[in-house]
Amino acid sequence: MTLKEWVAIESDSVQPVPRFRQELFRMMAVAADTLQRLGAHVTSVDMGSQQLPDGQSLPIPPVILAELGNDPTKGTVCFYGHLDVQPADQGNGWLTDPYVLTEVDGKLYGRGATDNKGPVLAWINAVSAFRALEQDLPVNIKFIIEGMEEAGSVALEELVEKEKNRFFSGVDYIVISDNLWISQRKPAITYGTRGNSYFMVEVKCRDQDFHSGTFGGILHEPMADLVALLGSLVDSSGHILVPGIYDEVAPLTEEEINTYKAIHLDLEEYRNSSRVEKFLFDTKEEILMHLWRYPSLSIHGIEGAFDEPGAKTVIPGQVIGKFSIRLVPHMNVSVVEKQVTRHLEDVFSKRNSSNKMVVSMTLGLHPWIANINDTQYLAAKRAIRTVFGTEPDMIRDGSTIPIAKMFQEIVHKSVVLIPLGAVDDGEHSQNEKINRWNYIEGTKLFAAFFLEMAQLH
Amino acid sequence: MTLKEWVAIESDSVQPVPRFRQELFRMMAVAADTLQRLGAHVTSVDMGSQQLPDGQSLPIPPVILAELGNDPTKGTVCFYGHLDVQPADQGNGWLTDPYVLTEVDGKLYGRGATDNKGPVLAWINAVSAFRALEQDLPVNIKFIIEGMEEAGSVALEELVEKEKNRFFSGVDYIVISDNLWISQRKPAITYGTRGNSYFMVEVKCRDQDFHSGTFGGILHEPMADLVALLGSLVDSSGHILVPGIYDEVAPLTEEEINTYKAIHLDLEEYRNSSRVEKFLFDTKEEILMHLWRYPSLSIHGIEGAFDEPGAKTVIPGQVIGKFSIRLVPHMNVSVVEKQVTRHLEDVFSKRNSSNKMVVSMTLGLHPWIANINDTQYLAAKRAIRTVFGTEPDMIRDGSTIPIAKMFQEIVHKSVVLIPLGAVDDGEHSQNEKINRWNYIEGTKLFAAFFLEMAQLH
Numbered sequence: 038m039t040l041k042e043w044v045a046i047e048s049d050s051v052q053p054v055p056r057f058r059q060e061l062f063r064m065m066a067v068a069a070d071t072l073q074r075l076g077a078h079v080t081s082v083d084m085g086s087q088q089l090p091d092g093q094s095l096p097i098p099p100v101i102l103a104e105l106g107n108d109p110t111k112g113t114v115c116f117y118g119h120l121d122v123q124p125a126d127q128g129n130g131w132l133t134d135p136y137v138l139t140e141v142d143g144k145l146y147g148r149g150a151t152d153n154k155g156p157v158l159a160w161i162n163a164v165s166a167f168r169a170l171e172q173d174l175p176v177n178i179k180f181i182i183e184g185m186e187e188a189g190s191v192a193l194e195e196l197v198e199k200e201k202n203r204f205f206s207g208v209d210y211i212v213i214s215d216n217l218w219i220s221q222r223k224p225a226i227t228y229g230t231r232g233n234s235y236f237m238v239e240v241k242c243r244d245q246d247f248h249s250g251t252f253g254g255i256l257h258e259p260m261a262d263l264v265a266l267l268g269s270l271v272d273s274s275g276h277i278l279v280p281g282i283y284d285e286v287a288p289l290t291e292e293e294i295n296t297y298k299a300i301h302l303d304l305e306e307y308r309n310s311s312r313v314e315k316f317l318f319d320t321k322e323e324i325l326m327h328l329w330r331y332p333s334l335s336i337h338g339i340e341g342a343f344d345e346p347g348a349k350t351v352i353p354g355q356v357i358g359k360f361s362i363r364l365v366p367h368m369n370v371s372v373v374e375k376q377v378t379r380h381l382e383d384v385f386s387k388r389n390s391s392n393k394m395v396v397s398m399t400l401g402l403h404p405w406i407a408n409i410n411d412t413q414y415l416a417a418k419r420a421i422r423t424v425f426g427t428e429p430d431m432i433r434d435g436s437t438i439p440i441a442k443m444f445q446e447i448v449h450k451s452v453v454l455i456p457l458g459a460v461d462d463g464e465h466s467q468n469e470k471i472n473r474w475n476y477i478e479g480t481k482l483f484a485a486f487f488l489e490m491a492q493l494h
Numbered sequence: 495m496t497l498k499e500w501v502a503i504e505s506d507s508v509q510p511v512p513r514f515r516q517e518l519f520r521m522m523a524v525a526a527d528t529l530q531r532l533g534a535h536v537t538s539v540d541m542g543s544q545q546l547p548d549g550q551s552l553p554i555p556p557v558i559l560a561e562l563g564n565d566p567t568k569g570t571v572c573f574y575g576h577l578d579v580q581p582a583d584q585g586n587g588w589l590t591d592p593y594v595l596t597e598v599d600g601k602l603y604g605r606g607a608t609d610n611k612g613p614v615l616a617w618i619n620a621v622s623a624f625r626a627l628e629q630d631l632p633v634n635i636k637f638i639i640e641g642m643e644e645a646g647s648v649a650l651e652e653l654v655e656k657e658k659n660r661f662f663s664g665v666d667y668i669v670i671s672d673n674l675w676i677s678q679r680k681p682a683i684t685y686g687t688r689g690n691s692y693f694m695v696e697v698k699c700r701d702q703d704f705h706s707g708t709f710g711g712i713l714h715e716p717m718a719d720l721v722a723l724l725g726s727l728v729d730s731s732g733h734i735l736v737p738g739i740y741d742e743v744a745p746l747t748e749e750e751i752n753t754y755k756a757i758h759l760d761l762e763e764y765r766n767s768s769r770v771e772k773f774l775f776d777t778k779e780e781i782l783m784h785l786w787r788y789p790s791l792s793i794h795g796i797e798g799a800f801d802e803p804g805a806k807t808v809i810p811g812q813v814i815g816k817f818s819i820r821l822v823p824h825m826n827v828s829v830v831e832k833q834v835t836r837h838l839e840d841v842f843s844k845r846n847s848s849n850k851m852v853v854s855m856t857l858g859l860h861p862w863i864a865n866i867n868d869t870q871y872l873a874a875k876r877a878i879r880t881v882f883g884t885e886p887d888m889i890r891d892g893s894t895i896p897i898a899k900m901f902q903e904i905v906h907k908s909v910v911l912i913p914l915g916a917v918d919d920g921e922h923s924q925n926e927k928i929n930r931w932n933y934i935e936g937t938k939l940f941a942a943f944f945l946e947m948a949q950l951h
Contacts, residue, residue: 217708233807235805245587246922246923248920250820255781258793273714273719314848335706336721338801340801343795344799348794348856349795353795354923359800363707436707463702465704465706466808
């Protein structure tokens with residue numbers, strides 16, 4: 038089974054180490070080979086290399102551009118996917134080896150199973166089905182597949198810009214399948230995603246650690262500064278405390294509220310499948326709005342402090358706090374960068390600390406929103422009715438899929454997100470999985486979508 | 495050179511993993527062998543095993559009890575030392591391999607070089623010198639050497655209690671050399687140490703992490719709770735905010751202030767050697783008092799959050815914050831435990847978080863203070879005059895050497911701390927070292943001390 042082979046490749050793009058980069062190159066080569074065997078015309082575009090903040094230089098895995106069919110009477114659908122994954126550390130909560138696809142009760146566990154190797158293969162499987170039946174493809178198909186999505190799609194924008202009038206010139210529609218449903222069984226179509234701005238705040242006394250017995254009591258300790266800085270960002274109700282941060286958030290209309298009311302979301306089931314006792318909000322509408330149309334701030338962790346089991350009496354000499362703000366229409370990445378930096382500088386200056394603080398935004402990704410009356414939205418709805426016998430939930434996604442916004446802005450083509458995975462797939466967390474049922478029905482859905490696109494185009 | 499061989503053994507007692515435990519057992523066996531070859535009568539006491547919070551059980555390395563000489567007309571001095579070390583991670587700031595003793599400009603770099611393998615060997619070398627010269631030892635010598643000091647001297651107290659009327663019955667004085675001078679060149683004698691209380695505060699939503707895109711905005715995020723809890727502990731001037739924490743701190747007398755004034759401490763040199771731009775206090779007296787006679791609170795780090803380089807958009811599902819409070823006379827460990835727990839419960843309850851919080855004190859060590867007019871204090875002063883040609887600084891230590899307090903309370907014998915290492919040795923931090931000069935003069939000092947003890951006893 039191909040998904041098993043693909044999951045076995047440790048294509049982690051987040052940890053900037055040579056071993057994982059090699060795995061990424063291997064992943065892209067395997068995918069290019071699969072597409073070639075399908076009869077596609079495949080180009081692997083050299084993406085050069087990446088300069089890291091520490092001076093290290095790492096090669097960027099190639100982007101695959103592939104084409105299958107070139108009939109001018111047919112519509113052309115371009116599928117975007119990524120084959121890199123989030124870090125996965127066996128032992129840290131994983132019940133199975135994250136890089137060995139393991140089926141338990143109809144669930145296929147493995148890093149990348151749902152984000153995004155499974156959906157990429159479902160699309161390939163749908164194309165293969167037409168090939169196997171010796172049927173003509175109802176649409177021309179293009180693929181753009183990258184290996185740096187989890188690290189911010191490094192250098193991809195430049196490539197899309199360059200290919201705007203070449204590879205993308207014949208493309209009518211762009212499909213992405215890189216998010217999840219909001220229920221376990223009901224399919225969905227996604228018309229908007231949040232952006233993201235990722236911040237690092239470094240506090241440094243010196244580059245060496247201290248012993249808390251020898252120095253505790255006389256130092257401006259970097260961890261005390263950092264904890265105060267991180268503690269100034271968000272209150273216990275989830276409200277972000279950075280001044281001005283809500284200024285550009287789109288005003289809420291009555292019409293928009295109605296779209297949330299129409300959505301099926303069983304809060305009880307959602308809580309159970311998430312294994313969360315209590316959310317910040319009690320109604321379906323509030324929860325959806327705080328996932329989709331309001332910004333959120335999460336503190337991810339601290340680099341440079343003591344992070345292992347046991348008790349170490351260390352005063353870390355320099356520490357880096359990491360947090361991010363999910364952005365919504367019509368927040369602006371560079372305005373947010375300024376607001377956060379100014380706020381942290383304010384808080385820090387009030388502490389009169391002798392340490393050095395440096396704030397940097399290492400990733401800035403725009404939010405995206407689409408027109409849900411475009412042809413391919415209607416085609417996707419009809420395909421879902423055919424395969425699942427139900428209307429889809431029309432949803433947004435709280436995650437960032439910056440490529441959607443990018444395609445819209447650069448290529449000026451309609452973008453739709455057709456997720457395949459269930460709400461409890463655990464993308465980015467331990468024990469990521471895709472259900473066997475979702476994987477197979479998803480393949481059928483893409484095949485039906487090709488047929489509907491041919492009719493509507 | 496024996497110090498090189500001893501440093502090469504990765505006897506890390508802090509990280510509770512089998513590999514390091516095996517190294518600890520090897521370390522104790524090597525030391526027992528060295529003492530046996532010196533002619534000592536050596537017993538390696540089986541210490542049983544240790545139950546960890548996660549249910550794991552690990553064996554505790556044996557404690558060495560050794561005796562050399564049994565002349566009832568002579569005094570008996572017992573030397574305490576430990577051969578376990580703090581964790582050391584090459585790459586994380588170490589310029590040389592921490593487990594390869596490396597000499598650079600007269601400095602011997604390596605984990606354990608100054609804490610505490612070097613001083614233990616200096617004592618052994620002093621004894622060897624008398625042996626090599628075929629001279630009678632001026633005093634009877636006993637050794638108690640353990641391998642769990644950095645992990646809180648697990649099970650040692652029970653052993654000392656048990657040996658009170660056996661191994662310790664003939665002991666007149668106890669010497670410990672497990673701390674540092676407060677200057678680069680001037681020796682010191684230590685008559686007090688701070689205690690320590692190490693806390694873990696766990697905040698849990700669920701045992702799996704979340705993706706910040708999928709859940710950011712609707713969760714009581716454990717990191718937000720934890721950062722608020724840690725931020726409530728100490729202000730930017732180093733003042734501890736736990737109610738009642740200063741209640742039992744010994745009142746400051748005029749006489750005590752005078753002892754600080756008499757101490758030689760070049761603040762400029764101290765700052766330079768520490769590579770700290772600015773301390774919390776500007777005078778010698780304030781700095782000494784906040785290191786020795788006032789409590790301090792340090793935040794060490796967070797377990798379970800994202801701690802690696804790069805950017806990961808994770809919401810950690812459960813996190814453990816680690817901090818400790820250094821205790822001074824006459825603070826009480828169990829009172830402090832109650833105060834801290836109550837304070838954190840207060841702060842947490844005000845957040846109305848749906849997460850679970852658990853506070854635990856995993857280590858509680860009493861402060862210690864001695865009578866500086868005891869015989870062995872006078873002998874140590876005279877030996878220092880002989881070897882170094884100067885009066886020692888009479889100091890306390892901000893670090894915890896719980897064994898000092900324990901010997902005083904259980905064995906009822908006078909305890910003295912005679913440090914050998916310079917202020918910039920970097921115990922517990924990266925690039926720990928002992929100066930070759932300190933190591934050799936320290937050996938002479940111990941030999942001179944034996945002779946002075948024989949005279950004064």
